[in-house]
Amino acid sequence: MIPLKLQIKNFVSYGPKTQTIDFGAYNLICLSGKNGHGKSALLDALTWSIWGQARKISGSSRSDEALLHLGQTSMMVVLDFLCMSVQYRIRREFTQLSGKKSCSSLEFGIIDNQSGIFKPLTEKTIRDTQSKIEKIVGLDYDSFINSAFLRQGQSNEFSKKSPGDRKEVLANILGLNRFENIKKLALQRTRDSINIRDYSIQICTQLEKELASKIIIKDQLSQIINDIENLSQEEHILKDRLKDIKKAQESIITLKSKAQQIYFEKEQLATSIKVKTEDILKDFNKWRTVFRKSKNFQNIEQIDQIYNRLVLELKDLQIIIRERVNVKEQLFTKKEKFYQYVQNITQEFNTKLDNKKLELKHNQISLKNLEEKLEELEKTYSEDLCQLQKLNQELNLLISQNFSYDEIKNINDNIEKELYIFDRRKSYYSKFEAQIFWNQNQLKDLESKIVLIEKDSQASCPLCLQNLNSDYKDNLNINLEQDKLFLNNRLNKLKHLTSKLRDILTQQNDKIIKLKYEIERYNIFQVKKESTEKDIEKLNELIKHKDNEIIRYRNLIANQKMTLDKVIQDIKLNESQFESTVLNDITYKSLKSEIDNLDSYLNSINIDEQKEVYLIAEIHKLEEIKKEQAYFLSEFALQQDRQDKIGHLIAEVKELKKFKKEKESQYQELNFVFEKELLLQNQEYLIDQKLQEISLKKEKLILQQGSIAEQDKILDQKNKEYNDQKCNLDTLSREIEDYKAISTALGKDGIQALLIEDAIPEIENEANILLGRMTDNQSHIIIESLKDLKSGGTKETLDIKISDPLGLRPYELFSGGEAFKIDFALRIAISKLLARRAGASLQTLIIDEGFGSQDEEGLAHIMNIIYKIQEDFEKIIVVSHLNSMKEQFPVHFLVHKTPQGSLIKVVEQG
Numbered sequence: 001m002i003p004l005k006l007q008i009k010n011f012v013s014y015g016p017k018t019q020t021i022d023f024g025a026y027n028l029i030c031l032s033g034k035n036g037h038g039k040s041a042l043l044d045a046l047t048w049s050i051w052g053q054a055r056k057i058s059g060s061s062r063s064d065e066a067l068l069h070l071g072q073t074s075m076m077v078v079l080d081f082l083c084m085s086v087q088y089r090i091r092r093e094f095t096q097l098s099g100k101k102s103c104s105s106l107e108f109g110i111i112d113n114q115s116g117i118f119k120p121l122t123e124k125t126i127r128d129t130q131s132k133i134e135k136i137v138g139l140d141y142d143s144f145i146n147s148a149f150l151r152q153g154q155s156n157e158f159s160k161k162s163p164g165d166r167k168e169v170l171a172n173i174l175g176l177n178r179f180e181n182i183k184k185l186a187l188q189r190t191r192d193s194i195n196i197r198d199y200s201i202q203i204c205t206q207l208e209k210e211l212a213s214k215i216i217i218k219d220q221l222s223q224i225i226n227d228i229e230n231l232s233q234e235e236h237i238l239k240d241r242l243k244d245i246k247k248a249q250e251s252i253i254t255l256k257s258k259a260q261q262i263y264f265e266k267e268q269l270a271t272s273i274k275v276k277t278e279d280i281l282k283d284f285n286k287w288r289t290v291f292r293k294s295k296n297f298q299n300i301e302q303i304d305q306i307y308n309r310l311v312l313e314l315k316d317l318q319i320i321i322r323e324r325v326n327v328k329e330q331l332f333t334k335k336e337k338f339y340q341y342v343q344n345i346t347q348e349f350n351t352k353l354d355n356k357k358l359e360l361k362h363n364q365i366s367l368k369n370l371e372e373k374l375e376e377l378e379k380t381y382s383e384d385l386c387q388l389q390k391l392n393q394e395l396n397l398l399i400s401q402n403f404s405y406d407e408i409k410n411i412n413d414n415i416e417k418e419l420y421i422f423d424r425r426k427s428y429y430s431k432f433e434a435q436i437f438w439n440q441n442q443l444k445d446l447e448s449k450i451v452l453i454e455k456d457s458q459a460s461c462p463l464c465l466q467n468l469n470s471d472y473k474d475n476l477n478i479n480l481e482q483d484k485l486f487l488n489n490r491l492n493k494l495k496h497l498t499s500k501l502r503d504i505l506t507q508q509n510d511k512i513i514k515l516k517y518e519i520e521r522y523n524i525f526q527v528k529k530e531s532t533e534k535d536i537e538k539l540n541e542l543i544k545h546k547d548n549e550i551i552r553y554r555n556l557i558a559n560q561k562m563t564l565d566k567v568i569q570d571i572k573l574n575e576s577q578f579e580s581t582v583l584n585d586i587t588y589k590s591l592k593s594e595i596d597n598l599d600s601y602l603n604s605i606n607i608d609e610q611k612e613v614y615l616i617a618e619i620h621k622l623e624e625i626k627k628e629q630a631y632f633l634s635e636f637a638l639q640q641d642r643q644d645k646i647g648h649l650i651a652e653v654k655e656l657k658k659f660k661k662e663k664e665s666q667y668q669e670l671n672f673v674f675e676k677e678l679l680l681q682n683q684e685y686l687i688d689q690k691l692q693e694i695s696l697k698k699e700k701l702i703l704q705q706g707s708i709a710e711q712d713k714i715l716d717q718k719n720k721e722y723n724d725q726k727c728n729l730d731t732l733s734r735e736i737e738d739y740k741a742i743s744t745a746l747g748k749d750g751i752q753a754l755l756i757e758d759a760i761p762e763i764e765n766e767a768n769i770l771l772g773r774m775t776d777n778q779s780h781i782i783i784e785s786l787k788d789l790k791s792g793g794t795k796e797t798l799d800i801k802i803s804d805p806l807g808l809r810p811y812e813l814f815s816g817g818e819a820f821k822i823d824f825a826l827r828i829a830i831s832k833l834l835a836r837r838a839g840a841s842l843q844t845l846i847i848d849e850g851f852g853s854q855d856e857e858g859l860a861h862i863m864n865i866i867y868k869i870q871e872d873f874e875k876i877i878v879v880s881h882l883n884s885m886k887e888q889f890p891v892h893f894l895v896h897k898t899p900q901g902s903l904i905k906v907v908e909q910g
Contacts, residue, residue, distance in 0.1 A: 001050070001082075001083050001139070001843060001844060002081060002874045003023045003046060003079060003080075003081050003875065004022075004023055004024040004087065005020060005023065005079070005080040006023065006042075006045060006046060006049070006078070006080075007019070007021075007076075007077065007079075008042070008076075008078075009075060009076045010074060010076065011041065011045045011048070011067060011068075011069065011075045011076075011077055012038065012067055013036075013037070013901060014038060014041065014042075014045075014069060015898075015900040015901020015902070016069070017901070018076070019903065019904060021904055023875065023877075026875075026891045027870065027873075027874060027875050027876070028867075028876050028878075028890060028891070029875070029876070029877045029889070030877075030878050030879075030880060030885065030886050030889035030893070031877055031880075031892065031893050031895065032880060032881055032886050032892050033881065033894060033895030034896070035881065036897070037895045037896055037897040038895050038897065038902030039879050039881075039895050041902070042904070044067070046079065047141065047144065047149070048067065048077055048092065049077040049078070049079040049092050050079065050081075050090060050133060050137065051130070051133075051140070051144070052064075052092060053141045055151075064094045064104070067094075068094070069901060073095060073096045073097075073421060074093065074094065074095040074096065075093070075094050076092070076094075078090070078091045078092075083136055083137060086110060087110065087111045087113060088109070088111065088136065089108070089110075089111050090108050090133065091105075091106070091107040091108075092104070092105070092106050092107075093105045093106075095424070095425070095428070097500070097501060098503075098504040098507050098508065099504070101500040101501070101503070103497060103501065106122070106126045107120065107122050107129075108132065109121045109122065125490060142175065143834060146173050146175075146830070146831070146834055148831060148844050148845055148846060149848070150828075150831070150845075150847045150848060159800060159811055159822060159823050159826055160823075163787075163798055163799045163800075166797075166798035166800070167748075167756060167797065167798045170756060170798065170830075173830055174755065174756070174759060174830075174833075174834065175834075176752045179746045179751055179752050180746070180752075183742075183743045183746035183747055186740075186742040186743040186746065187739070189735075193732050193735050193736045193739065194736060196732055197729060197732040197733065197736065200728055200729050200732065203721075203725055204722060204729070207718050207725070208722070211715060211718060211719055213715070214715045217711055217712050218712070221708045221709060221712065224701050224705045224708065225705065227701055228701050231694050231698050231701070235694045235695075235698075238687050238690055241687055242684065242687050242688075242691075245684050245687070246684075249677070249680050252673055252676055252677055252680070256674070256677060259674070262666050266660060266664060269656055269659055269660040270660060273653055273656045273657060276649050276652055276653050276656070277653060279649055280646055280649045283642050283645055283646050283649075284646055286642060287642040287643065290638075310618050313615055317615065327601055327602045328602060330598055331595065334591065334594050334595045335595055337591060338591040338592065338595060341587060341588065341591060342588065345585065349574075353571065353574055356567060360564065363560060363563055363567060364564065366560055367557065367560045367564060370553055370556050370560060373553055374553040374557065377546055377549055378550060380546065381543065381546045381547070384539055384542060384543050384546065387539060388536065388539050388540070388543065391536045391539065392536065394532055395529065395532045395533065398532065399529070408522055411515055411518050411519055411522075412519065415512060415515045418508060418511060418512050418515065421508065422505065422508050422512060425508070426505060429498065429501045429505060432494055432497060432501065433498060435494055436491060436494045436495060436498060439487055439491045440491065442487055443487045446480060446483055447484065450477065450480050450481070453476065453477060454477075748796075749796070753796065757785055759833060760783050760785055760798075762829075763783065763826065764781055764783050765829075766829035766833070767781045767822075767825040767829035768780050768781050768825075770829065770865060770869070771821060771822065771825040773861070773864065773865050774824075774825065774862065775821065779803065779804045779818075779821075779822075780802070781800065781801075782800075782802070782803060782808070783799070783800055784801065785797065800822075800826075802814060821861070824865075828845075831845070832872075843873060843874040843875070844873060844874060844875045844876075844877070845876045845877070846876075846879075847877070847878045847879065856884065859882070859884055859885060859888075863888045866878065889909070890908065890909055891906065891908045891909065892907055892909070893905070893907075894906075894907055
């Protein structure tokens with residue numbers, strides 16, 4: 001991997017302005033600048049773009065958030081790099097949402113060297129895209145930082161440890177901890193297998209106890225089958241008896257039907273006898289009533305004479321009554337005319353009086369209206385004065401509370417910033433929603449394929465349409481289920497992320513609304529101030545106008561009171577003259593005299609009003625008697641017919657009673673049929689009850705048979721399970737032994753020790769080549785992996801000894817400058833070894849290490865080594881702030897810090 005170009009924005013110390021750093025034109029670069037200005041941050045941006053990882057921030061559980069530039073919510077790094085002669089581009093972004101929520105994006109693709117067109121290779125998920133990037137680069141993050149990237153303060157990570165700890169450090173650098181992880185996994189598998197074996201032993205013990213009851217179950221099943229056969233035989237006998245009873249019941253049905261017919265005819269005869277007897281009694285009672293009335297019948301001529309006399313007396317009385325009625329009518333007409341005349345005079349006077357009263361009322365209303373208007377004017381005048389004072393106070397308050405221009409400008413700036421962030425987040429939300437929709441469609445399509453394969457026994461492949469055998473079908477089902485699980489997991493993550501982003505958008509929208517509300521409140525203050533000033537001006541004009549109106553209304557009220565007093569005096573004068581005018585009127589006197597004369601004549605006519613009532617009542621009584629006599633004569637004429645009808649009905653009743661007695665005799669002869677039918681029904685009922693009991697017993701036995709048969713079947717299955725568990729115990733015992741052997745082989749004294757032994761000669765050889773260049777072949781490294789003990793035997797260790805002109809000495813006895821050369825040589829040697837082990841060529845070397853411990857001669861040797869080893873690397877980047885180092889590089893990238901963030905300047909020195 002060779003970096004060509006890096007674009008960086010809002011990453012650690014780098015600000016919101018996107019910077020582009022071009023590495024492509026240089027193969028040896030010095031990255032310089034003051035401490036804390038962003039040299040190491042630039043290298044972190046390089047590793048974060050490729051692997052999404054950088055230096056671990058102490059105390060931070062989410063490293064990406066710690067990489068954000070202070071005060072920013074999003075960052076972006078774009079890296080163009082060359083790998084195997086192919087140019088690639090990675091774009092990685094991170095956005096911090098509200099609270100603990102965040103979102104990331106990763107794009108990856110190829111850049112065509114000729115056209116410059118970007119061809120995307122981005123997968124559906126960030127994890128899949130990251131896997132593709134690491135596959136192309138050939139290194140993961142840990143391998144890269146332990147090989148191509150010499151981090152600050154880590155050059156002596158291996159050599160500074162004690163001899164006893166160096167082996168563990170070397171194992172970590174070489175990535176041998178993966179064997180330790182495999183060992184832990186093997187031990188865990190051993191424990192799991194032992195637990196499963198113990199559980200299987202418990203199951204076998206339990207199954208042996210349960211299988212002991214199998215013989216008892218067989219005996220119970222045989223006994224139940226015998227009981228069911230016995231009940232079936234008894235049931236067959238009872239059913240035969242029931243058939244015989246049914247045949248007897250059929251033979252008796254005909255006799256029962258005949259008996260019922262006779263009983264019906266007997267009842268009909270009894271009903272006819274009853275009806276005819278009632279008719280005889282009815283006609284006899286009628287005949288007897290008419291006969292008794294004929295004995296008490298009065299003289300018809302005598303009644304007619306009395307009736308005629310009473311009618312004449314009533315006619316004479318009615319003539320007198322009519323005369324009196326005529327006099328009353330004349331009196332009523334005269335009184336009506338008199339009252340109408342008096343009413344006309346009174347109405348004429350009242351009309352004049354009402355006009356005066358109406359005038360009085362109008363004047364009173366006008367006066368009241370004027371007084372009310374005056375009162376209202378005075379009231380509103382007082383209210384307007386209070387309102388004017390209140391408006392002046394509000395105006396002073398608004399002037400004191402008004403916003404400043406700077407405050408409004410700051411709020412507007414915040415709104416623009418929040419709207420920009422809101423739009424970005426909203427676009428991410430839409431993107432996630434689209435991905436959710438796509439995943440849901442993919443999931444539906446996958447589920448339809450699974451259903452198609454499961455339903456069709458002769459299923460074909462959904463893609464190539466070839467027939468599938470059982471093995472291919474099972475494999476295809478497994479693959480489809482795995483794809484379904486993957487899609488469900490990704491869909492749940494997208495939904496979770498979308499839900500969080502929706503909450504953040506809602507909160508940010510509330511914040512924007514609040515800021516807009518502040519602007520709106522400022523505008524409302526301005527409008528309210530202008531409105532208050534206009535209201536004060538209008539109110540002053542209104543108060544002046546109302547002052548003039550109050551004076552005018554007071555004058556009008558005084559004039560109205562004078563007019564009102566005059567109208568009241570006129571009304572009192574007219575009321576005192578009315579009575580004398582009416583009594584002296586000629587027509588009034590004439591009508592009054594005629595009414596008095598008619599009253600005297602009416603009183604002279606004497607009538608006995610009770611006599612008229614008496615005569616009318618007596619006449620009505622005589623009329624009723626005459627009607628009753630006429631009805632009696634018609635009824636008396638029918639008496640002989642009634643006698644004849646009664647005799648005929650008596651003869652018919654005698655005949656019907658004779659027939660009824662014959663039917664009763666016939667019915668008695670067939671009465672035994674009902675007793676026999678009842679006996680057969682009782683026998684049938686008892687047999688049915690017995691059959692039901694047998695049926696219930698059989699059902700109970702059959703249920704018991706099924707239950708016991710099921711227990712027998714379960715015991716068969718448990719017997720099979722017992723045999724399977726026995727086989728499984730043998731397999732588990734073999735697996736436990738295998739896992740124990742694997743864990744022993746993968747331990748520190750196993751494969752790990754062999755790999756370290758194998759790596760030491762390579763490290764020693766490569767380090768001596770580099771150290772020889774730095775010391776003119778005056779020093780050589782010797783690494784010993786075994787140490788002889790005084791008590792005999794050996795001990796695993798890693799001692800570093802240095803051979804120089806002074807002899808053979810341990811590493812710990814060397815000074816800082818000399819120790820740095822040894823550390824540098826060992827670190828480069830280990831880096832090359834790791835690159836070879838990873839299967840990738842080490843094309844880029846990054847040295848983020850201080851050289852302050854070196855003197856001028858040592859720095860010259862280091863630069864000489866860097867120039868010599870650059871043949872082994874396509875690009876070398878060295879981080880240093882020493883002037884003597886910077887001057888020896890053909891180009892150095894100068895990093896300096898500004899208030900807007902770190903900036904990079906390229907300085908070429910030829």
